[in-house]
Amino acid sequence: xxxxxxxxxxxxxxxxxxxxxxxxxxxxxxxxxxxxxxxxxxxxxxxxxxxxxxxxxxxxxxxxxxxxxxxxxxxxxxxxxxxxxxxxxxxxxxxxxxxxxxxxxxxxxxxxxxxxxxxxxxxxxxxxxxxxxxxxxxxxxxxxxxxxxxxxxxxxxxxxxxxxxxxxxxxxxxxxxxxxxxxxxxxxxxxxxxxxxxxxxxxxxxxxxxxxxxxxxxxxxxxxxxxxxxxxxxxxxxxxxxxxxxxxxxxxxxxxxxxxxxxxxxxxxxxxxxxxxxxxxxxxxxxxxxxxxxxxxxxxxxxxxxxxxxxxxxxxxxxxxxxxxxxxxxxxxxxxxxxxxxxxxxxxxxxxxxxxxxxxxxxxxxxxxxxxxxxxxxxxxxxxxxxxxxxxxxxxxxxxxxxxxxxxxxxxxxxxxxxxxxxxxxxxxxxxxxxxxxxxxxxxxxxxxxxxxxxxxxxxxxxxxxxxxxxxxxxx
Numbered sequence: 001x002x003x004x005x006x007x008x009x010x011x012x013x014x015x016x017x018x019x020x021x022x023x024x025x026x027x028x029x030x031x032x033x034x035x036x037x038x039x040x041x042x043x044x045x046x047x048x049x050x051x052x053x054x055x056x057x058x059x060x061x062x063x064x065x066x067x068x069x070x071x072x073x074x075x076x077x078x079x080x081x082x083x084x085x086x087x088x089x090x091x092x093x094x095x096x097x098x099x100x101x102x103x104x105x106x107x108x109x110x111x112x113x114x115x116x117x118x119x120x121x122x123x124x125x126x127x128x129x130x131x132x133x134x135x136x137x138x139x140x141x142x143x144x145x146x147x148x149x150x151x152x153x154x155x156x157x158x159x160x161x162x163x164x165x166x167x168x169x170x171x172x173x174x175x176x177x178x179x180x181x182x183x184x185x186x187x188x189x190x191x192x193x194x195x196x197x198x199x200x201x202x203x204x205x206x207x208x209x210x211x212x213x214x215x216x217x218x219x220x221x222x223x224x225x226x227x228x229x230x231x232x233x234x235x236x237x238x239x240x241x242x243x244x245x246x247x248x249x250x251x252x253x254x255x256x257x258x259x260x261x262x263x264x265x266x267x268x269x270x271x272x273x274x275x276x277x278x279x280x281x282x283x284x285x286x287x288x289x290x291x292x293x294x295x296x297x298x299x300x301x302x303x304x305x306x307x308x309x310x311x312x313x314x315x316x317x318x319x320x321x322x323x324x325x326x327x328x329x330x331x332x333x334x335x336x337x338x339x340x341x342x343x344x345x346x347x348x349x350x351x352x353x354x355x356x357x358x359x360x361x362x363x364x365x366x367x368x369x370x371x372x373x374x375x376x377x378x379x380x381x382x383x384x385x386x387x388x389x390x391x392x393x394x395x396x397x398x399x400x401x402x403x404x405x406x407x408x409x410x411x412x413x414x415x416x417x418x419x420x421x422x423x424x425x426x427x428x429x430x431x432x433x434x435x436x437x438x439x440x441x442x443x444x445x446x447x448x449x450x451x452x453x454x455x456x457x458x459x460x461x462x463x464x465x466x467x468x469x470x471x472x473x474x475x476x
Contacts, residue, residue, distance in 0.1 A: 065338030102327075104264035105323065106261075108320070130383030134376075134382075139366050142361075144160045151357045156425070162411050165201040166402075169406065171400050171403050189397060190400065206258055220252040228245050228246075340424075370397070371394060374398075396445035
């Protein structure tokens, strides 16, 4: 078992020989570090932590927007912030800075996940990826069709893209809370589905929610992307070069009229997913050639050698994922989930076709779209269910896919703009439907897991969709 500086007794036993001037604050026995610091750090390592913080931020936003300090809520997020460099300046309110700039970081991390899945994950094997990929398209098309049918010709017709997206943080958070009840392959299925879902949502944002297009700025954005590709081919490996190019691409995309978060996705996908150096050979070389003492130059060389045996995409995702999950998404929820439900707004929303369309699309449309297309792909022999996953488990996963918080709220702002009545009605639908989908999906998965556990304890395996006997049950 590897030793950790936070291991209590073993830490204290080794402390004198390791720390030159005592342990770092987090590893110390100070009350604040022991009672607050380490428990918080342990919580943030849990997969569900991001979803919990997202939910807390949304709850705070709702309470704030419906309290006596509601004017302060709107005043804060309407505050303008200007960045000026010479004659060039960008002026947006804080809500738009969150939605356009901070969310670009979130979508950059999504792009890194997409790149990893395409090169080393589930999307690399077409047969393994066939079911979640097709299911993602079904889970986008059916909700959009349901919403469009309910709101055809109405004031909310432009919001058909709202119920298309699955929230990765919340959906995986639900599975994390359920723990070992969920087969590992089922988690990969939902992650793959959510990633493909995000690709679809990003495409919808770029194509259908771009109002005014500036061709010169768009040309500069494409030129910046081409520059990233060129310096990659030249094997330029300085992170600062890519940061400068990334900022240029983001500004040009923002000015072009295409939503700036698209730049984050593109840059994430362009990030190298293969390491510069072979992992095993780099470590073997380091062990074989390590001198007894290092001078500073040798330390830098060995640090580079070992560091570059891990891909840039993996290192960036590891570094940025905490910021995305624990800062960007909660701040986004705080800025966008504050709906003033007073004065009959909630009652009007419950009778609004926009609210009904969003809720029906996420809860009913997602479940039908994901489950039906998965069944079709498997029955046609084009793919297979994830290992250890039954059709009942898939029905629960399909329901969980109806959690559409982050990107759904994001598209709501693009479709209707902040402050519009239909925007508030759509947000009510998103919040309500996400709660229903999470609750029902979790209940289905709990019931299925308990039935599987009872079958295992009785010495009988429950096999859905077939088996040796007429009831699909066979002895173990």
